[in-house]
Amino acid sequence: MTRSLALLIAAATLASWPAFAQPEGGAAVSVQASLFAEEVARARHEVDAAIRAGVNVPVPRDPGGGVTHEQHKRNYRTIFEGGQLYRLTGDRRYLDHVRALLLAYADLYPGLGRHPAAANQVAGRLFWQSLNDSVFLVNAVQGYAEIRDVLPAADRQRIDDNVICPMAHFLSDESPEVIDRIHNHATWAAAGVGLSGYLLGDRDLVDKALLGLDKSGKTGFLRQLDLLFSPDGYYAEGPYYQRYALQPFVVFAAAIAAHDPDREIFAYRDAIVLKAVRAAIDVTHNGYFIPVNDAIRDKSLRTEELYHAVAIAYGATKDPTFLSIADWQGRTVLTPAGEQLAGDLAARKAQPWRFDSRALGDGPDGKQGALVLLRTDGGRDGPLLVAKNSVQGMGHGHFDRLNWLYFDETGPVVTDYGAARFLNVEAKHGGRYVPENNSWAKASIAHNTLVVDEQNQFGGKWKVGEERPTQQLAAGLAGPTRYSIAAIDTAYKGVAMRRALLLVEVEGLANPLTIDILRATGGGRHVYDLPLHFSGHIIDSDIDFARHLAERPVLGTANGYQHLWVDGVGARAGKARLTWMQGSRFYSYHMLPPAGARFILAESGANDPQFNLRREPALIQRVEGAADAVFVSLLEPHGKYDASSESVVASKARVSAMDHRRADGADILTVTFADGRRFAVAVAEDVAPTARHRTTVDGRAFEWTGPVGRLDLSRETRK
Amino acid sequence: MTRSLALLIAAATLASWPAFAQPEGGAAVSVQASLFAEEVARARHEVDAAIRAGVNVPVPRDPGGGVTHEQHKRNYRTIFEGGQLYRLTGDRRYLDHVRALLLAYADLYPGLGRHPAAANQVAGRLFWQSLNDSVFLVNAVQGYAEIRDVLPAADRQRIDDNVICPMAHFLSDESPEVIDRIHNHATWAAAGVGLSGYLLGDRDLVDKALLGLDKSGKTGFLRQLDLLFSPDGYYAEGPYYQRYALQPFVVFAAAIAAHDPDREIFAYRDAIVLKAVRAAIDVTHNGYFIPVNDAIRDKSLRTEELYHAVAIAYGATKDPTFLSIADWQGRTVLTPAGEQLAGDLAARKAQPWRFDSRALGDGPDGKQGALVLLRTDGGRDGPLLVAKNSVQGMGHGHFDRLNWLYFDETGPVVTDYGAARFLNVEAKHGGRYVPENNSWAKASIAHNTLVVDEQNQFGGKWKVGEERPTQQLAAGLAGPTRYSIAAIDTAYKGVAMRRALLLVEVEGLANPLTIDILRATGGGRHVYDLPLHFSGHIIDSDIDFARHLAERPVLGTANGYQHLWVDGVGARAGKARLTWMQGSRFYSYHMLPPAGARFILAESGANDPQFNLRREPALIQRVEGAADAVFVSLLEPHGKYDASSESVVASKARVSAMDHRRADGADILTVTFADGRRFAVAVAEDVAPTARHRTTVDGRAFEWTGPVGRLDLSRETRK
Numbered sequence A, B: 001m002t003r004s005l006a007l008l009i010a011a012a013t014l015a016s017w018p019a020f021a022q023p024e025g026g027a028a029v030s031v032q033a034s035l036f037a038e039e040v041a042r043a044r045h046e047v048d049a050a051i052r053a054g055v056n057v058p059v060p061r062d063p064g065g066g067v068t069h070e071q072h073k074r075n076y077r078t079i080f081e082g083g084q085l086y087r088l089t090g091d092r093r094y095l096d097h098v099r100a101l102l103l104a105y106a107d108l109y110p111g112l113g114r115h116p117a118a119a120n121q122v123a124g125r126l127f128w129q130s131l132n133d134s135v136f137l138v139n140a141v142q143g144y145a146e147i148r149d150v151l152p153a154a155d156r157q158r159i160d161d162n163v164i165c166p167m168a169h170f171l172s173d174e175s176p177e178v179i180d181r182i183h184n185h186a187t188w189a190a191a192g193v194g195l196s197g198y199l200l201g202d203r204d205l206v207d208k209a210l211l212g213l214d215k216s217g218k219t220g221f222l223r224q225l226d227l228l229f230s231p232d233g234y235y236a237e238g239p240y241y242q243r244y245a246l247q248p249f250v251v252f253a254a255a256i257a258a259h260d261p262d263r264e265i266f267a268y269r270d271a272i273v274l275k276a277v278r279a280a281i282d283v284t285h286n287g288y289f290i291p292v293n294d295a296i297r298d299k300s301l302r303t304e305e306l307y308h309a310v311a312i313a314y315g316a317t318k319d320p321t322f323l324s325i326a327d328w329q330g331r332t333v334l335t336p337a338g339e340q341l342a343g344d345l346a347a348r349k350a351q352p353w354r355f356d357s358r359a360l361g362d363g364p365d366g367k368q369g370a371l372v373l374l375r376t377d378g379g380r381d382g383p384l385l386v387a388k389n390s391v392q393g394m395g396h397g398h399f400d401r402l403n404w405l406y407f408d409e410t411g412p413v414v415t416d417y418g419a420a421r422f423l424n425v426e427a428k429h430g431g432r433y434v435p436e437n438n439s440w441a442k443a444s445i446a447h448n449t450l451v452v453d454e455q456n457q458f459g460g461k462w463k464v465g466e467e468r469p470t471q472q473l474a475a476g477l478a479g480p481t482r483y484s485i486a487a488i489d490t491a492y493k494g495v496a497m498r499r500a501l502l503l504v505e506v507e508g509l510a511n512p513l514t515i516d517i518l519r520a521t522g523g524g525r526h527v528y529d530l531p532l533h534f535s536g537h538i539i540d541s542d543i544d545f546a547r548h549l550a551e552r553p554v555l556g557t558a559n560g561y562q563h564l565w566v567d568g569v570g571a572r573a574g575k576a577r578l579t580w581m582q583g584s585r586f587y588s589y590h591m592l593p594p595a596g597a598r599f600i601l602a603e604s605g606a607n608d609p610q611f612n613l614r615r616e617p618a619l620i621q622r623v624e625g626a627a628d629a630v631f632v633s634l635l636e637p638h639g640k641y642d643a644s645s646e647s648v649v650a651s652k653a654r655v656s657a658m659d660h661r662r663a664d665g666a667d668i669l670t671v672t673f674a675d676g677r678r679f680a681v682a683v684a685e686d687v688a689p690t691a692r693h694r695t696t697v698d699g700r701a702f703e704w705t706g707p708v709g710r711l712d713l714s715r716e717t718r719k
Helices: A002-010 A031-053 A067-089 A092-111 A130-145 A153-171 A184-200 A203-211 A221-227 A239-259 A265-282 A304-317 A321-329 A336-346 A435-441 A462-466 B002-010 B031-053 B067-089 B092-111 B130-145 B153-171 B184-200 B203-211 B221-227 B239-259 B265-282 B304-317 B321-329 B336-346 B435-441 B462-466
Strands: A358-361 A370-375 A384-389 A403-408 A411-414 A471-476 A481-492 A495-504 A513-533 A537-541 A544-547 A551-553 A564-571 A576-582 A585-592 A598-604 A617-638 A640-642 A647-649 A655-663 A666-673 A678-684 A692-697 A700-705 A708-712 B358-361 B370-375 B384-389 B403-408 B411-414 B471-476 B481-492 B495-504 B513-533 B537-541 B544-547 B551-553 B564-571 B576-582 B585-592 B598-604 B617-638 B640-642 B647-649 B655-663 B666-673 B678-684 B692-697 B700-705 B708-712
Touching (some): A031 A336, A067 B647, A092 A130, A411 A617, A495 A708, A513 A666, A585 A640, A647 B067, A666 A692, A678 A692, B092 B153, B130 B153, B130 B184, B184 B221, B203 B221, B221 B239, B239 B304, B358 B471, B403 B513, B585 B655, B617 B666, B678 B700
Antiparallel strands (some): A358 A370, A537 A576, A551 B551, A655 A666, A678 A708, B358 B370, B585 B617, B692 B700
């Protein structure tokens, strides 16, 4: 039945399959399906190897990364791929092997209890966490569906009764604490349970998957679609888990579309499933997911989840820009949806995906803050300023409201540590998140946002953070002066923070400037720290640092500060600058900190007994004993270093002066370049789009409407 | 006249050139010449931009990387490319611009004295060091040659008399301290002077270039060919400078071949020029030059020097394996040699270059040590063990005899810091070598070789090192147990060192093991330090380290030790292990150090006031108060980490035990794997290839001939 779903979505022609059934015959595979042909060849290679290795269904023992864990993962992939290959080729070897595997599980599964290596997670049976059991079921059902009809009745019965049914019941009735949550683990469970229901013709299972165990609709798949995505398709936990969560959403949605077409699932909630796929693509840079919240930085669109998502979304929309994503992925899935996508890609129907500026609202109503993406071109790897003004992101959220990141052609420039985890590497805390994920990666000081009194936002309590949204006050997504303005007054008791981040294109500069105006308003006296985590090698600075050259202390004792080595502490009156180099480009960070500020150069990696942390540089602007503080900063990418031709241009910054003042209800910043050119930007307190503002710069009138204005001071317009 | 040389070498057909002369006409460029067509298009783009920018010949002022420096560099490229484009297209705009540039130099040059920014280097006139003036002349003469015949006589006279002639005289008669050396700067000078001589028909200049200012042959180009390369074509200063030096050698050789064919320059000294080109290609990994001695690590075969070298060597030999190198380069040169190469590449004549194991003898007689390259396959980026047993490498040499490096598909694994330099980045010591190049990058402790009593080899005096070769005792380049055995007893007073490095392929292991047996024999009591500099993130270790978690001291006070932060010091009885991860692979380093040894985990970057150093990890095995010491180590690459599919295999080392003993005139090492398999290797004291050896392992006879033997202990051959 899954088969009919796949056919319904993709309308694939199977006529060409003899070419794959007899590859030794030398029949040339049509170039139109080359991506798919590669997929089939890859699957044959893997499944043929699995067949040679024989059936191996071990008694569960190991945690993530261990031998039995990896073997059960290989097995569900073999069941999925073997089933698809049988459909595509008719080769009975695939049928026989998938059958043998499933019968081995029929012997093993009914006797299993709680997994012996279960730790903090909800225990599974085949795996240490039930999440993996759900993933097993989603894959196994899809593979089994391709052979079930041709199995002897007795085999079918054994597999139905001893594998699919009990797994579906384990993940539904026996696991209310999983399936009745609003969480991606529940989506995987619902998908497994629902696909099982469709396969077995068990409406009860389907309804529990769709509407929750009590079938009220207060939980279940549809409620997850209502609550886990914002109206823009942004997933509450952030880009990394958006990727992870996507697969059960799209796979189950495709099954619903096939079996319950009247539900019009792809149109549900204003097409939220498709919006989620599009948002997942948009929250990448050069194909890699933006690493806010818990996120491993090497995850890209080149993952199983996105192969499924892109193929299914293309099947549902025929939007040719999905094809350009598939082209970058260089992979697709073995299903008919994948085959159709590969054919259309080979037929040159692809159109470029346009990576536009977006403000992705967060929360079920889209009003609990936003993740703002500012881009100057539509390219995959061009300049990208991210303003992280979303909600907490549940247990995987970081304490980093008003955080920002910057990427361009050289990669991540202003960085986020992401997660502290070595996925599935047993020696590293069993492959789970390492302790430093809490003590460093989630800490506020590990992010590019204001830290008050060396504390984490919300006291480091994510459930508190979950209740306190960020206010996205305004966002300007077009024109040469894009911006985000956001605020939060609940992250620290008694301190309100407001941050304007501007991505400014300047004529004659190859790269845009980022301007950052951050204001803290608090009673009493505070320590304000504004870190910048960056990637690259320090070139020079005009700050006079007292360096710790021969003995290196740590910065603090808690809340992430214990993980920072101090390389030096310095001061400078007026504008200060730090320049570094990454790849072929130079970056200068210009600062107008509050009066009396000091600059701390630091590096992550202290108090790290198990070598779990990467060692990465940070510059912290610190002011002590202040009630209010304004930090004005500017990031200037410049120049070019070409090792091959040994040429270097513009290794020196071009921004030579900055002046900030507060006047007429606005922050006014003037920026002067070495060649004498100047411009001013203004950020108004009143963010109403129609509000009109007026001030004077250099004796010249400066008028604008809306939150942000800009004036070129180079042109001779003064009377 | 240079033109005729080029034609003679490449026998290019010019018939197709109208296609380039009228690109707007839409004439399709033949696919056979696509690489060359791209080269022409790139040059047109650059030279057209230069024409639009106008003639800019500034009075010299800045050091490397500065404005006038970069402008004069641009100008010689424009002269070279503009000349070629005029030949190829007949477009007078190119003729006019090259003429205008040269006439501007004719106005400027005669009035110039010593460059104002000259520092330690020999001062140039256009540039801060005369080396750059030589490079200017080599390029300018080649461009000028293409237009000289069609210039009005008066222009020709002015350029000859005010640019070419005085530059050639400055670089010859007026700079004996440059041109009469045996050094790559002298080769550049000789090439510039010689090419000028051929162009002007000035035999005196040519002879001075070929035979030295006194024409005795004691210096000059031919003598440089005798002394700067070993008989294997290895260049004395190492791979990085081999690359740099190559261009004047091949360009001048090509001119000699054209103008003095009777010299048979490409056959000279058993075809040393071609051997040098081949050796330059062989001393790369994944296209990047092996960074021994002063070397910037991002230099690859994708450099101007190698575009010329490959095109000229292909023209001289028609060896189709050069074409596969050009294919990887993706570039060629604008000369007829480049055109022919591009055509043959497009005609699919390329054959793969075989990156074989080699022992490149060092020194003019090839007997002053060697650079040994051990490879297990012929691929560009496969496993590569480098044993650095060469001579000093003159002023650019490092104090690192018996050093080793290891590379594989993940990149450099056992690393060399290379040079401490930010080429042409003015803020970094004017773009020159930074002070830490001497204090760290050249220091013995910065390399993977034995350091005695915290001193540099040869007391840190390179001229002393230059007199003291390494003894390459034996090398085995084939079979599953490749090896290098070398020794030196002059690096430290009273201490003899001998090191055997083996690259061992084992059935069932995807990657070869490196085995390292290093013996120091000295009188008195010494501190022996054996560092391993590696690339990757530490996973775990069975060493019990006392960690410096919250305050980090430095290891020493001089000879590079002052640049090492100490992360921890530990000990362990018996075999010790450190495992790290790089890219998709794990690496375990297994050690059997001398009794009483401690392990020091360290990182470069201490005492670095200007942030000139990268921060890279090192593990040091240290034994104190010993006369003799044997360090036995084994590097085991293993497993696979795939972030995309979230699969991890074999993250644990498979080598479970090692046992070393000295018996029957040999070091005997047995290695045991976790699955119980065992093998033994033996390295005999007597390295005679015909010597027969016999010992007993596990009660079994172990016989071999030559320096190295191996016995598989898993097979049941015992009676």
